[in-house]
Amino acid sequence: xxxxxxxxxxxxxxxxxxxxxxxxxxxxxxxxxxxxxxxxxxxxxxxxxxxxxxxxxxxxxxxxxxxxxxxxxxxxxxxxxxxxxxxxxxxxxxxxxxxxxxxxxxxxxxxxxxxxxxxxxxxxxxxxxxxxxxxxxxxxxxxxxxxxxxxxxxxxxxxxxxxxxxxxxxxxxxxxxxxxxxxxxxxxxxxxxxxxxxxxxxxxxxxxxxxxxxxxxxxxxxxxxxxxxxxxxxxxxxxxxxxxxxxxxxxxxxxxxxxxxxxxxxxxxxxxxxxxxxxxxxxxxxxxxxxxxxxxxxxxxxxxxxxxxxxxxxxxxxxxxxxxxxxxxxxxxxxxxxxxxxxxxxxxxxxxxxxxxxxxxxxxxxxxxxxxxxxxxxxxxxxxxxxxxxxxxxxxxxxxxxxxxxxxxxxxxxxxxxxxxxxxxxxxxxxxxxxxxxxxxxxxxxxxxxxxxxxxxxxxxxxxxxxxxxxxxxxxxxxx
Amino acid sequence: xxxxxxxxxxxxxxxxxxxxxxxxxxxxxxxxxxxxxxxxxxxxxxxxxxxxxxxxxxxxxxxxxxxxxxxxxxxxxxxxxxxxxxxxxxxxxxxxxxxxxxxxxxxxxxxxxxxxxxxxxxxxxxxxxxxxxxxxxxxxxxxxxxxxxxxxxxxxxxxxxxxxxxxxxxxxxxxxxxxxxxxxxxxxxxxxxxxxxxxxxxxxxxxxxxxxxxxxxxxxxxxxxxxxxxxxxxxxxxxxxxxxxxxxxxxxxxxxxxxxxxxxxxxxxxxxxxxxxxxxxxxxxxxxxxxxxxxxxxxxxxxxxxxxxxxxxxxxxxxxxxxxxxxxxxxxxxxxxxxxxxxxxxxxxxxxxxxxxxxxxxxxxxxxxxxxxxxxxxxxxxxxxxxxxxxxxxxxxxxxxxxxxxxxxxxxxxxxxxxxxxxxxxxxxxxxxxxxxxxxxxxxxxxxxxxxxxxxxxxxxxxxxxxxxxxxxxxxxxxx
Numbered sequence: 001x002x003x004x005x006x007x008x009x010x011x012x013x014x015x016x017x018x019x020x021x022x023x024x025x026x027x028x029x030x031x032x033x034x035x036x037x038x039x040x041x042x043x044x045x046x047x048x049x050x051x052x053x054x055x056x057x058x059x060x061x062x063x064x065x066x067x068x069x070x071x072x073x074x075x076x077x078x079x080x081x082x083x084x085x086x087x088x089x090x091x092x093x094x095x096x097x098x099x100x101x102x103x104x105x106x107x108x109x110x111x112x113x114x115x116x117x118x119x120x121x122x123x124x125x126x127x128x129x130x131x132x133x134x135x136x137x138x139x140x141x142x143x144x145x146x147x148x149x150x151x152x153x154x155x156x157x158x159x160x161x162x163x164x165x166x167x168x169x170x171x172x173x174x175x176x177x178x179x180x181x182x183x184x185x186x187x188x189x190x191x192x193x194x195x196x197x198x199x200x201x202x203x204x205x206x207x208x209x210x211x212x213x214x215x216x217x218x219x220x221x222x223x224x225x226x227x228x229x230x231x232x233x234x235x236x237x238x239x240x241x242x243x244x245x246x247x248x249x250x251x252x253x254x255x256x257x258x259x260x261x262x263x264x265x266x267x268x269x270x271x272x273x274x275x276x277x278x279x280x281x282x283x284x285x286x287x288x289x290x291x292x293x294x295x296x297x298x299x300x301x302x303x304x305x306x307x308x309x310x311x312x313x314x315x316x317x318x319x320x321x322x323x324x325x326x327x328x329x330x331x332x333x334x335x336x337x338x339x340x341x342x343x344x345x346x347x348x349x350x351x352x353x354x355x356x357x358x359x360x361x362x363x364x365x366x367x368x369x370x371x372x373x374x375x376x377x378x379x380x381x382x383x384x385x386x387x388x389x390x391x392x393x394x395x396x397x398x399x400x401x402x403x404x405x406x407x408x409x410x411x412x413x414x415x416x417x418x419x420x421x422x423x424x425x426x427x428x429x430x431x432x433x434x435x436x437x438x439x440x441x442x443x444x445x446x447x448x449x450x451x452x453x454x455x456x457x458x459x460x461x462x463x464x465x466x467x468x469x470x471x472x473x474x475x476x477x478x479x480x
Numbered sequence: 481x482x483x484x485x486x487x488x489x490x491x492x493x494x495x496x497x498x499x500x501x502x503x504x505x506x507x508x509x510x511x512x513x514x515x516x517x518x519x520x521x522x523x524x525x526x527x528x529x530x531x532x533x534x535x536x537x538x539x540x541x542x543x544x545x546x547x548x549x550x551x552x553x554x555x556x557x558x559x560x561x562x563x564x565x566x567x568x569x570x571x572x573x574x575x576x577x578x579x580x581x582x583x584x585x586x587x588x589x590x591x592x593x594x595x596x597x598x599x600x601x602x603x604x605x606x607x608x609x610x611x612x613x614x615x616x617x618x619x620x621x622x623x624x625x626x627x628x629x630x631x632x633x634x635x636x637x638x639x640x641x642x643x644x645x646x647x648x649x650x651x652x653x654x655x656x657x658x659x660x661x662x663x664x665x666x667x668x669x670x671x672x673x674x675x676x677x678x679x680x681x682x683x684x685x686x687x688x689x690x691x692x693x694x695x696x697x698x699x700x701x702x703x704x705x706x707x708x709x710x711x712x713x714x715x716x717x718x719x720x721x722x723x724x725x726x727x728x729x730x731x732x733x734x735x736x737x738x739x740x741x742x743x744x745x746x747x748x749x750x751x752x753x754x755x756x757x758x759x760x761x762x763x764x765x766x767x768x769x770x771x772x773x774x775x776x777x778x779x780x781x782x783x784x785x786x787x788x789x790x791x792x793x794x795x796x797x798x799x800x801x802x803x804x805x806x807x808x809x810x811x812x813x814x815x816x817x818x819x820x821x822x823x824x825x826x827x828x829x830x831x832x833x834x835x836x837x838x839x840x841x842x843x844x845x846x847x848x849x850x851x852x853x854x855x856x857x858x859x860x861x862x863x864x865x866x867x868x869x870x871x872x873x874x875x876x877x878x879x880x881x882x883x884x885x886x887x888x889x890x891x892x893x894x895x896x897x898x899x900x901x902x903x904x905x906x907x908x909x910x911x912x913x914x915x916x917x918x919x920x921x922x923x924x925x926x927x928x929x930x931x932x933x934x935x936x937x938x939x940x941x942x943x944x945x946x947x948x949x950x951x952x953x954x955x956x957x958x959x960x
Contacts, residue, residue, distance in 0.1 A: 036560075036602055037590065040553035045618065048550045070528045073520035073639055074554075074592075074623055075576075080516075096555075096581040098592065101638075102627030103573055110517065112554075112578065112592075122516055132813070138525065143554055143623065147582030158581075159553055333612070 011345070014280050018224040025274055026153045029283045029346045032270075039151040039158035046346065047154075047270055049291035051161065054269055055141065057193050057288070058163065061185050067137045067165060072119050074143065075110035080118040084243040087117065090210020094146040096158070112145035117211060117236070117262055120166045121244040128258055130249045131170050135178070139165040144266075154271030155228075155480050162266035168258045170248065172237075175259035179235040182263040183216040186231035194269065195286040195397035196220045196276045197405055198230060199427075199475050201452035204439055209262075213237035219451040219475060221405045222275035225425030227451045227477035230272050233263035271480070277397060283347030284369055286397050287390040293325045294386055295348045297339045299355035312354055315364070315382065322383050324390070344369060349393045350386065370397055411473065415464050418476065422446035427477045431470035433463035441465055442476060451475040491825070494760050498704040505754055506633045509763045509826045512750075519631040519638035526826065527634075527750055529771035531641065534749055535621065537673050537768070538643065541665050547617045547645060552599050554623065555590035560598035564723040567597065570690020574626040576638070592625035597691060597716070597742055600646045601724040608738055610729045611650050615658070619645040624746075634751030635708075635960050642746035648738045650728065652717075655739035659715040662743040663696040666711035674749065675766040675877035676700045676756045677885055678710060679907075679955050681932035684919055689742075693717035699931040699955060701885045702755035705905030707931045707957035710752050713743035751960070757877060763827030764849055766877050767870040773805045774866055775828045776844075777819045779835035792834055795844070795862065802863045804870070824849060829873045830866065850877055891953065895944050898956065902926035907957045911950035913943035921945055922956060931955040 011028055012020035026032055031047030034040075043051065059069070075098055082088045091114045098110040113119070124136065141163045148156045165182060169175040187200050198218040208215045212234035219227045238257040241247070247255045277284040287293050296316060300308040312328045319326040327348075329339050336353070343351050353365040364382070367374040370393055377385055409427040412418045421428050423446070432438060432450065442465065443449055451474075458472035491508060492500035506512055511527030514520075523531065539549070555578055562568045571594045578590040593599070604616065621643045628636045645662060649655040667680050678698040688695045692714035699707045718737040721727070727735045757764040767773050776796060780788040792808045799806040809819050816833070823831050833845040844862070847854040850873055857865055889907040892898045901908050903926070912918060912930065922945060923929055931954075938952035 035553045036599065037553045037555050037557060040555065042553065042603060043551040045548035045550045049548065052549065068525035068529065069532065070525045071523040071641065073515045073517045073522065074625075075517050075520065075639065077517060093583055096578050096590075098576050099579045100589075101576040102629065109580075110576075119516065123522060145554075149582060159555070161551065 011282055014223065014278065021278070022271075022275060023153065025278055025282050025345075026271075031274070031283075032153050034153065039148055041151075041153050041157045041159075043161075043267065046291055050273070050285070050289055051267055051270055053289040053291065054189075054193070055163075058185075058189055058265065059141075061189065062139050062163075062165065065181065065185065067139050067167075069140060070138050071140050071142070072113075072116050072123070074113055076113050076116070076119045078109045078111055080122055081111055083118060084211045084240060086239075087211035087243075091115065091146075094148065096145045096147055113142070114144055114146045115262075115264075116140070116142070116164055117166065117240050118244075121240040121246055121260070124168050124258070125244050125246045128168060128246055128248050131251055134168060134170045134248060134258070135174060136166075136168040137178075138167065139163055152271075154267055154274070157267075160267045162264050164262060164264045167261045168241075168246070169260070170250065170256075170258070172259050175237075175261050176235055179214070179216060179233045179261045179263070182261070183218060183231065183233035186233065186263075186265060187218050189265075190218055190220060190230050190269075190272075191398065193286065193288040194230075194273055194276070195288075195394055195401060196230075196272065197398065197402045199452055199454050201454035201457075201475070203232075203452060204434075204450045204474075206436060206439055207449060209234045211236065211239055212262075213239065217452050219477070219479075220272060220276055221401075221408065221427055221477075222272075222480070223278060223404070224275070225408045225427070225477075227427065227475070227479040228268070228272050228275065229451070229479065230269060231263070231265040234261060236260035236262060275480075276401060277347075281341075282345035284397070285347040285349060287349045287394045290347065290349055291325065292327045292343075292346075292348045293390055294319060294327075294350045294352055295343045296326065296328045296352045296354055297336055297343070298328065298330075299336050299353055304356040307359065308354060308356060311359055315352070315354070315379070318383050319386065322387065324383065324386060340367075350389060368393060370400065413462070413464060418442070418464055419446050422448040422476070422478060425478065427451075427475055429457060429473040430464040430476050431461035431472070432474045433466055433468040433470050435463070435466065435468070438463055438465035446478070448476050448478045451477050451479060491762055494703065494758065501758070502751075502755060503633065505758055505762050505825075506751075511754070511763075512633050514631075514633065519628055521631075521633050521637045521639075523641075523747065526771055530750055530753070530765070530769055531747055533769040533771065534669075534673070535643075538665075538669055538745065539621075541669065542619050542643075542645065545661065545665065547619050547647075549620060550618050551620050551622070552593075552596050552603070554593055556593050556596070556599045558589045558591055560602055561591055563598060564691045564720060566719075567691035567723075571595065571626075574628065576625045576627055593622070594624055594626045595742075595744075596620070596622070596644055597646065597720050598724075601720040601726055601740070604648050604738070605724050605726045608648060608726055608728050611731055614648060614650045614728060614738070615654060616646075616648040617658075618647065619643055632751075634747055634754070637747075640747045642744050645741070645743045647741045648721075648726070649741070650730065650736075650739070652739050655717075655741050656715055659694070659696060659713045659741045659743070662741070663698060663711065663713035666713065666743075666745060667698050669745075670698055670700060670710050670749075670752075671878065673766065673768040674710075674753055674756070675768075675874055675881060676710075676752065677878065677882045679932055679934050681934035681937075681955070683712075683932060684914075684930045684954075686916060686919055687929060689714045691716065691719055692742075693719065697932050699957070699959075700752060700756055701881075701888065701907055701957075702752075702960070703758060703884075704755070705888045705907070705957075707907065707955070707959040708748070708752050708755065709931070709959065710749060711743070711745040714741060716740035716742060755960075756881060757827075761821075762825035764877070765827040765829060767829045767874045770827065770829055771805065772807045772826075772828045773870055774799060774807075774830045774832055775823045776806065776808045776832045776834055777816055777823070778808065778810075779816050779833055784836040787839065788834060788836060791839055795832070795834070795859070798863050799866065802867065804863065804866060820847075830869060848873060850880070893942070893944060898922070898944055899926050902928040902956070902958060905958065907931075907955055909937060909953040910944035910956050911941035911952070912954045913946055913948040913950050915943070915946065915948070918943055918945035926958070928956050928958045931957050931959060
C-alpha cells in the first residue's frame with residue numbers, strides 16, 4: 001500500500017465543507033477511489049474489508065431467517081424490463097446496454113441489471129406450480145449498474161455491489177410479513193452493527209420503488225444532518241406476478257397470482273458509516289464491522305526493538321485467538337506520532353501503544369478513537385479487557401449517534417420553521433395530510449423530501465403545509 | 481422448491497451418454513439451469529451453496545497467505561484491452577460491449593470484463609511508486625463475461641463467477657514464487673476439499689494465458705476420462721507492467737518495471753465436482769463442500785410422527801452445534817423410498833434413517849452415499865461418530881478418484897497407442913520434444929491437447945510423435 005506523506009493526509013473541515021471532507025476521508029482512509037471508468041469506483045482493500053464484514057453479518061441474518069442465496073445473470077433482455085410499466089419507466093433512463101457480443105450485433109439489446117425483478121419473475125413463472133412450492137425465499141449478492149449522472153463514491157456510483165432479496169408467497173399477508181421482517185432485519189443491522197439509530201417506515205407514493213405497492217425504508221442521520229436511505233424493502237403485491245404471469249394452484253385447486261417482495265442494501269452502507277460516525281479527524285468505525293479493531297503501535301529504540309516487537313506479536317496472536325481483528329503496525333520508516341494520526345484518520349476503534357517502559361510495568365496504553373481517552377491496561381487479562389472495551393465503544397458510538405440525532409430532530413407545526421430547518425439541516429417530524437401536492441411543495445421549496453412515515457409517529461394533527469387533517473407525523477429531511 | 485415427480489428424476493446413463501448425464505444431474509439435482517439469457521446460467525440455491533462453501537475455503541486460504549480482497553469495475557474501456565497485444569488477440573473475439581448508457585451512445589465502448597488485468601494494471605501504475613509499496617497481493621471475487629459459442633452449464637457459460645488474483649512484485653523471483661504458491665493452493669484445495677487428485681504443471685506455449693510468460697494449471701480427471709483444467713496461475717513477467725508503464729523505484733533509487741502474476745478459479749469447479757465424483761445415481765458430493773452433509777429422513781406412521789420428528793429435530797440441533805450441515809427432510813407428502821433416491825441423486829454424503837423402532841433401540845441407521853453401505857449407529861455419541869464418518873467419506877472419495885485416475889492413465893511411447901487411447905478416453909503420459917508441430921499434430925489427429933507438463937515426470941526420452949529427444953513426459957488428454 002502506498003504510504004501517504006503528511007501533507008496528503010490533510011482532510012477538509014467537516015463543519016464547513018462536508019462534501020469535500022467526505023471525499024477526502026474516503027480517499028485518504030483508502031476506502032475507495034474513482035476508477036478510470038467514468039462513474040465507477042475501485043473499492044480498495046480497506047473499504048472492501050469493511051463491506052465484507054457487513055456482508056457476513058447480513059448474510060447470516062438472511063440465512064437464519066430462512067433465506068437461501070442463488071445467482072441470476074447480470075444481463076437482462078430489454079423486453080423483460082418493459083413488461084412492468086412503472087418499473088421500466090423508473091429504470092430505463094439509467095440503464096446501460098450491451099449491444100454486441102462475440103463479434104456480432106445482438107438481435108436484442110441486453111441491459112446490465114439495474115435490479116433483477118424482471119429476470120427473476122420471468123424465472124419464477126417456471127419454478128412455481130403449486131402452493132407447495134411457496135414461499136420462495138431467495139437472495140443474491142451481485143453487482144448492478146445504474147447510469148448515475150452525478151456519481152459520488154459509495155453513495156451514487158454507476159456500478160455498485162448489493163444484495164437483492166426476491167421472495168414469492170401464496171398470500172398477501174405472508175408477503176407483507178416478509179417485507180416488514182426484512183426492513184426489520186436491516187434496522188437491527190444498522191442499529192446494532194453500524195451503531196446508527198434509524199427511523200423505519202413506509203415511503204410516500206412519490207418515493208416508492210418503481211413497481212412496488214409499498215416501500216419501507218430505514219433512514220439514518222448523517223453528520224451534516226441530512227438523511228440517508230440505508231435499506232429498503234418492497235411489497236410488490238401481484239405486480240410482477242401479473243407482468244410475468246406467475247400463478248400457483250392453491251390448496252383448493254384454484255389458480256392465483258403469486259405475491260412478491262424485494263429488498264436490498266448496497267455498498268452505500270459504507271458511505272453511511274463514513275458520514276454517520278466520521279469527525280474532524282476522519283473515519284470512525286464501529287468495532288463490529290471495523291476491518292481492524294485494535295491496532296498495536298510498537299514504540300522502541302534500536303536496543304528495545306526485539307523485545308517490543310515480540311511482545312506485540314504475542315498480544316496480537318492472543319487477540320486473534322479470541323476473534324479480535326488486530327494489526328501490528330510494523331512500518332519501520334514512520335514515527336509513532338504519524339502512526340497515531342494515521343490510524344485515527346482510518347477510524348480504528350482502539351489503538352494500543354506499547355513501549356519498553358510499558359513492558360517494565362506489565363502494561364500497555366490503550367486509546368479510544370471515539371472519546372480520545374487514553375488509559376494504561378495491565379497485560380494480564382488484556383484480551384478480555386479489550387473485548388469489553390470494544391463492546392463499550394460499540395454502545396458508546398450508538399449512544400452518541402442517538403444524542404446527535406435527537407439534538408437535530410424537531411417536531412414542527414409551522415411551515416416557515418420547516419423551511420428554515422431544512423436550510424440548516426435537520427430531521428423534522430411534521431404532520432402531513434398525505435396529499436401529493438403538499439409533498440411536492442415541500443420538495444420544490446426546500447429540496448427536502450418525506451423520508452418515511454414511521455408507525456410510532458401516527459396520531460392526528462394538522463398538515464404542516466395546508467392545515468388539513470393529518471393521520472400522523474412524517475420524517476422530512478434533505479437526503480443523499 | 482418444485483418437488484420433482486418420479487419421472488422427472490430419471491437421469492441418462494453415465495456410461496453410454498456422459499454429456500446428457502451431466503446435463504441431467506446439474507438440472508435435476510437443482511444445481512443450475514439455462515437462463516432466459518442465451519448462454520448464461522441461473523445458479524440455483526443448492527448449486528450456489530456448493531459454490532459458497534468452495535469460496536469460503538479458498539478465501540480463507542488466500543487471506544492466510546497474505547492476500548486482501550478488493551473490487552474493480554466490471555466495465556473496461558476498450559482501449560485498455562488493446563494495450564497488451566497478445567491479450568487483446570486472445571480475448572477480443574469473446575468480448576461483450578456496452579455501447580449505450582443513460583440514454584446516450586458512449587464515446588468509447590466498454591467491455592464487460594473477460595478478465596481484469598488491463599484495468600488493474602492501469603490502476604497499479606498509480607498505486608506503485610517505490611519498492612516499499614510492493615508486493616501488492618490482491619484478489620477479487622467477481623462475475624466475468626466471455627461470449628462462448630457452445631455454452632454448457634458451469635463448464636462454459638457466457639457469464640461466470642470467479643476469483644481473480646492480481647499481484648505485483650519487485651523481482652522476478654518473487655513473482656514466480658507467488659505464481660507457484662497459488663497453483664499450489666489450488667492443488668491443495670481441489671485435492672483436500674474437492675477430493676480429486678490433480679496433475680500440476682506448466683502449460684505449453686500454445687495453451688498459455690494470453691499475455692502470460694508462463695501458465696501453470698491443475699488438471700483433474702472426470703468420470704468420462706477427459707481432463708478439466710480446474711485452476712490456473714500465470715506468471716505475467718513484465719508484460720502488463722510494460723503495457724501500462726508500471727514502474728517502481730528500487731532500493732538503489734533506479735526505476736524498474738514491476739513483475740506480475742494473476743490466478744483464478746471459477747464456478748467451473750462446480751462442474752468439476754459433478755463430473756469428477758458423479759455416478760449412475762447422480763451427484764456425489766465431498767463432505768467438505770457439500771451444502772448438506774447429513775440428511776435425516778424420518779420414518780413414521782401418524783401415531784409415531786411426533787416422537788420421530790422431535791428426535792430428528794434434536795439430532796439436527798446437536799449436529800449444527802458441532803458445525804455439521806444437516807437437514808431434516810420434513811416433506812410430508814413423499815414416501816421415504818422416494819426421499820432416499822432423491823438425496824442420493826443430490827449427492828448428500830450421509831443419509832440418516834430414523835424410525836420408531838430405531839428410537840426403541842436408541843439408534844439410527846446411516847447410509848453412505850459413496851459406498852451404499854448402511855449401518856445402525858447408537859444415538860449416544862452420534863455427532864462425533866457422524867463427524868468421523870464424514871472425514872472417512874472425504875478420504876474414501878479421494879482414494880476412489882485416485883484409483884480411477886490410475887486405472888485410466890497410461891505411459892505411452894507409441895503414437896498409435898496414443899491415438900487409440902484418446903479415442904477411448906484416458907490420460908496419457910507421453911514424451912514430447914517441445915516442438916509446436918508435434919503438439920499441433922496430436923491435436924489435429926485426436927482433438928486431445930497437452931494438458932500440463934508436471935515436474936515429477938521430467939526425465940529424458942523420445943518424443944511420442946517425432947522420436948526426437950524429449951526432456952520428459954507430459955499429460956495428454958481430451959479436455960473440457
